[in-house]
Amino acid sequence: MSDEVKLSRRHLLRGRFKAVTPAAQLPWSLPWPAFVADCSRCGDCLTACPEQIIIKGDGGFPELDFTRGECxxxxxxxxxxxxxxxxPTDQSPWDYIAQIADSCLANQQVYCQRCQDSCEARAIRxxxxxGRVPTPSVDAALCTGCGTCVADCPVGSIKVASPAAKEHE
Known part of the structure; x- marks a missing residue:
């Protein structure tokens, strides 16, 4: 029995009827259906990552966890x-950018700029x-989607995702 069938059966038993694409795939990875079709789930990428942000996700497939740090x-x-x-790694690693949720402390009138301070690309301003505390804005042209700001946000208000993901929320 193929891994794809096993994965689909597990999703069916959990009430999910299609494979769940992780919030953040590995940089330069193929689109999710092609990635899971050929990934052996060996874990070599997990041990190779110096930042230790690659985890075993759904079905044992590797995915990124930016709460652990940056790419x-x-x-x-x-x-x-x-x-x-x-x-090829000479291409852009992905189209991910930081996205800041309404739960950001600035929206609660609490002064916090940790995400801006941690952003080396200066994409968050x-x-x-x-009459209110400054609010964050992400410059999509400057944001690399590295995830530094995710781990640094004290209330977990930042995620890194494709700009298209925000349109579907």
Missing amino acids: SFCGDCVSACSEQLFR FIPML
């Missing part, structure tokens, strides 16, 4: 993989507003 785009996960699951 440095070192490419070690790509190099460690013996399968053909990745695009706080806009001063008359």
